Amino acid sequence: MGETRTHRPVLLVMAAFSRYPEALDWGRARAEAEFGPLVLESPRMPFEQTKFYERSMGSGLEKTLWAFKSLMDPLELPTIKLATNDWEQAYQREHEWPESRPLNLDPGYITEAKLVLATTKDRDHRLYLGNGIFGEVTLYYHAGNWCARPWTYPDYQQPAYHEFFDQCRKYLREQYHRGDDATASPRPPRRSLNAKD
Template identity: 30%
Template sequence: MLTADERLWEIAKKSLCEKWGEIEMMSDRTDFDKFTDYYRSEMGENLVRFWVALADLYPPEDLIRLKWDCTEIENNLAQNGNRKINLDPGYISEAKVILASFKDFSHRIYLGNCVYADMQLMWRGKKFVPMEWTFADYKSIVAQDFLKKLRNSYREKLKAYSKS
C-alpha cells in the first residue's frame, strides 16, 4: 500500500475486506520517497509504504481478480484522474513473492485478463533474495522483516490445513 494520505487506506481497506476478508497483519510504515520518485508526479510527495496481508489463503490464480479489484478501489479514490493510493496485490509462497502488474516486461509472465506475474523475491537459505529487477522498497529491512513473518504464518497455515 502506498499513499500520502493514510485516511485513504482506511477507505480502501474497507472495500478490500468486503471482497477478500480480514487483514491478518501489517508491516511498519516506511518513507517511500527515499526509494524512488517514480510516483511523485501522479501521487505527490511524502508517500508512505506499508505492506498488508489478508488472513485467508487464496489460490495463485485469484491474483488476476485481486489485481482488478485493487485497481477498481484505486480508481474510486482517484482525484482529477490521478491515483492517490496504490495497492499492489501479490502473493507469497514458501519459495517466492509475486506481484501482479498490468505492464509486460521481459521477466513477467502473462496470467490472463491483462495481468502479469512479477517475481520480486525468492527464498534462498533463510531469507528472501532480490532479483536484479526487484523494487528497492522490497529490498528494505521493513519489507524483508514483514515478508519473513508472513512466510512463517503462511507455512503454519499450510501445516494446519494439511492436518485437517
C-alpha cells in the first residue's frame, strides 16, 4: 500500500493576454494585490499562434507570463481560476472597449515535473478539480527539457515559453533548497469583486 504525503507548495504562474497594454497592466496590479509581488515576468510577446480569440478579443494580441514570489497550495488553483474569471468580467465592465473579452487571464502552477493550467473546459485528458474547474498538464519536464503533449497549445511549445518556465523551475527549486517549501501560500482570492474593489 502506498504512503500518502502532503503535496509540497508549488509556484503560481499566470498568463495574460490582450490587445491593450493598459489591460495587461491592470491584470498585473490586480494579481499582485491578491498574491503578492512577481518574482519573474516575461517580455510581452505577439500572440499569433491561433486566431481562436480574435472574435472575442480582437487582433494584435500580446501575451505575457508572470510567476509570483510566494509559493501556493496546489489545491487553491480552482479558487484562483474562479477569481481570475471574475477579474476579467470586472475589467470588461469598467472599460468601454469594443471587445467582449478585452483581457484573458490563465492561472496555473509549476512543480519540478510539470506545468498545470486551470480551465473551465472538460476534455478527455483533463481532471476535474472542483467548482467547475479542470486541470491540464500542459508541459512536463524530462531530461532537462520542457516537453509537449499532443494537446499542448502551440504557444506553450515555443522556446521563449520554455526559457521562462526554466527560470520558474529554478526559482522553485531554490525555495525548496532554502527550506521555504513550508512557507504560507498566497491568501485565497476574493470571489466577489466589483468596480470599487
